[in-house]
Amino acid sequence: MSAPSIRARVRAEMIGEIKAVARRHLATDGANLSLRAVARDMGMVSSAIYRYFPSRDELLTALILEAYDALGDAVEAADAAADPRDLRGRWHAACRAARGWALAHPAEYALLYGTPVPGYAAPDDTVGPAQRPPLTLVGILRDGLAAGAITPPPAEELPAPVRADLAELAEAFFPGLPEALLARGMAGWTQLFGLISFELFGRINRSMAHRDAYFDHQIRLMADLVGLPARPQVPSEE
Amino acid sequence: MSAPSIRARVRAEMIGEIKAVARRHLATDGANLSLRAVARDMGMVSSAIYRYFPSRDELLTALILEAYDALGDAVEAADAAADPRDLRGRWHAACRAARGWALAHPAEYALLYGTPVPGYAAPDDTVGPAQRPPLTLVGILRDGLAAGAITPPPAEELPAPVRADLAELAEAFFPGLPEALLARGMAGWTQLFGLISFELFGRINRSMAHRDAYFDHQIRLMADLVGLPARPQVPSEE
DNA sequence: CTCGCGTCAAGAGCAGTGCTCTCGTTTTCG
DNA sequence: CGAAAACGAGAGCACTGCTCTTGACGCGAG
Numbered sequence: 447m448s449a450p451s452i453r454a455r456v457r458a459e460m461i462g463e464i465k466a467v468a469r470r471h472l473a474t475d476g477a478n479l480s481l482r483a484v485a486r487d488m489g490m491v492s493s494a495i496y497r498y499f500p501s502r503d504e505l506l507t508a509l510i511l512e513a514y515d516a517l518g519d520a521v522e523a524a525d526a527a528a529d530p531r532d533l534r535g536r537w538h539a540a541c542r543a544a545r546g547w548a549l550a551h552p553a554e555y556a557l558l559y560g561t562p563v564p565g566y567a568a569p570d571d572t573v574g575p576a577q578r579p580p581l582t583l584v585g586i587l588r589d590g591l592a593a594g595a596i597t598p599p600p601a602e603e604l605p606a607p608v609r610a611d612l613a614e615l616a617e618a619f620f621p622g623l624p625e626a627l628l629a630r631g632m633a634g635w636t637q638l639f640g641l642i643s644f645e646l647f648g649r650i651n652r653s654m655a656h657r658d659a660y661f662d663h664q665i666r667l668m669a670d671l672v673g674l675p676a677r678p679q680v681p682s683e684e
Numbered sequence: 685m686s687a688p689s690i691r692a693r694v695r696a697e698m699i700g701e702i703k704a705v706a707r708r709h710l711a712t713d714g715a716n717l718s719l720r721a722v723a724r725d726m727g728m729v730s731s732a733i734y735r736y737f738p739s740r741d742e743l744l745t746a747l748i749l750e751a752y753d754a755l756g757d758a759v760e761a762a763d764a765a766a767d768p769r770d771l772r773g774r775w776h777a778a779c780r781a782a783r784g785w786a787l788a789h790p791a792e793y794a795l796l797y798g799t800p801v802p803g804y805a806a807p808d809d810t811v812g813p814a815q816r817p818p819l820t821l822v823g824i825l826r827d828g829l830a831a832g833a834i835t836p837p838p839a840e841e842l843p844a845p846v847r848a849d850l851a852e853l854a855e856a857f858f859p860g861l862p863e864a865l866l867a868r869g870m871a872g873w874t875q876l877f878g879l880i881s882f883e884l885f886g887r888i889n890r891s892m893a894h895r896d897a898y899f900d901h902q903i904r905l906m907a908d909l910v911g912l913p914a915r916p917q918v919p920s921e922e
Numbered sequence: 923c924t925c926g927c928g929t930c931a932a933g934a935g936c937a938g939t940g941c942t943c944t945c946g947t948t949t950t951c952g
Numbered sequence: 953c954g955a956a957a958a959c960g961a962g963a964g965c966a967c968t969g970c971t972c973t974t975g976a977c978g979c980g981a982g
Contacts, residue, residue, distance in 0.1 A: 561798025640878025
């Protein structure tokens with residue numbers, strides 16, 4: 447006997463279908479998701495949606511959560527698929543995975559990293575999934591440090607208050623990680639986000655024809671900055 | 685005799701006041717600007733606004749243009765106020781000016797660099813003002829190169845197609861600038877945008893208490909990456 | 923000075939939005 | 953089996969951008 451009743455199962459299916467239709471609308475119509483349009487597409491009346499989601503914002507939150515997880519999955523999977531000792535390979539794979547997901551799901555990426563919706567406040571359960579991509583990047587640095595392939599930058603380059611903030615952050619996620627290395631990891635994450643956003647929001651399209659290669663080059667620059675060693679084999683690939 | 689008639693003058697004043705009220709609404713209510721609310725604030729009826737702006741998007745475009753120019757002014761003025769030979773000083777001043785303007789006008793910054801409005805396509809007359817901040821940053825690099833303070837990175841580090849794109853770009857704005865140096869300037873600009881966006885869109889607030897110092901440090905890292913020489917005097921300031 | 927053109931603000935109206943409430947119907951569970 | 957919960961539909965509210973019409977006003981030409 448299935449513990450969830452028939453009603454609970456059809457309810458779960460409804461929630462899933464609403465999210466699917468909403469995601470489709472998001473992809474075509476942009477960020478201004480219309481509850482009524484979603485309801486229409488499902489042959490329902492708008493008020494019926496409220497049986498499943500208490501408000502439009504809650505629907506958006508559900509989509510945001512799923513998007514964070516999808517992006518996190520993509521980045522972590524790309525990192526895990528690479529040779530663990532090939533730090534640059536992992537770095538590039540993770541960054542490319544993030545860009546690839548963003549290009550494949552531009553509307554959802556905009557939902558995550560675009561302008562915050564005016565009245566909308568991200569609930570606390572989004573912060574965990576949101577941290578997965580940067581944690582993946584910094585994790586590569588931690589592994590490199592543990593393997594002796596990365597020499598940590600001197601902590602003296604950090605102003606004291608920044609160092610304190612970073613120490614607290616490192617304590618929570620990567621105990622023992624040098625603060626200056628964490629700062630560089632965050633620089634890499636910031637750059638990755640900026641690159642993807644520029645490309646997706648159309649600030650680079652006019653001037654750059656070969657965007658894949660441009661992205662790779664910029665990621666390479668950041669890999670240099672964070673101190674990743676050169677790859678043992680030939681660096682050229684696709 | 686004033687060439688513009690009384691009617692033309694009051695019309696110009698009306699346009700200015702509408703923009704001012706709209707900017708105020710933008711600052712308080714976020715990106716979803718309501719034409720009717722603006723009209724209400726001016727004691728007018730919504731349809732009257734259409735005498736001055738053919739649509740809401742046109743009003744937004746006007747605000748965007750002004751915002752681009754304000755940001756460009758701030759960045760260029762900060763660069764111009766610094767000692768021309770103090771490359772790092774200019775770099776930091778320009779970056780700080782961009783961040784300062786963004787923090788002072790978050791809604792307008794979001795309008796410029798946030799999610800593009802779904803139906804909205806940026807008209808061509810926005811691309812010029814939009815390029816002023818990055819051109820300022822790259823201009824600092826060009827001056828450093830001319831003064832012999834910056835050694836250009838080897839062009840071989842660039843993939844051929846990227847180099848071609850960058851060469852075309854450099855030809856248009858900084859003839860003779862090495863492509864690899866331009867790429868680093870764009871990296872700096874991307875990082876600056878990413879830093880400001882992260883801070884403004886609330887992705888850094890939870891973990892970073894001293895945001896001014898954090899920003900300065902990250903900007904310093906990028907100044908290292910682009911190859912700016914160390915400052916002659918003591919680097920601490922403020 | 924006057925007439926007519928062009929500009930202006932106002933109002934009604936249309937189609938759309940998020941959301942609430944009520945009303946029968948259906949399913950679930952004690 | 954009957955009470956309770958969940959469900960879909962519909963009406964309605966306040967709001968949005970935008971269009972069209974109407975009447976009043978300024979302004980320059982005759």
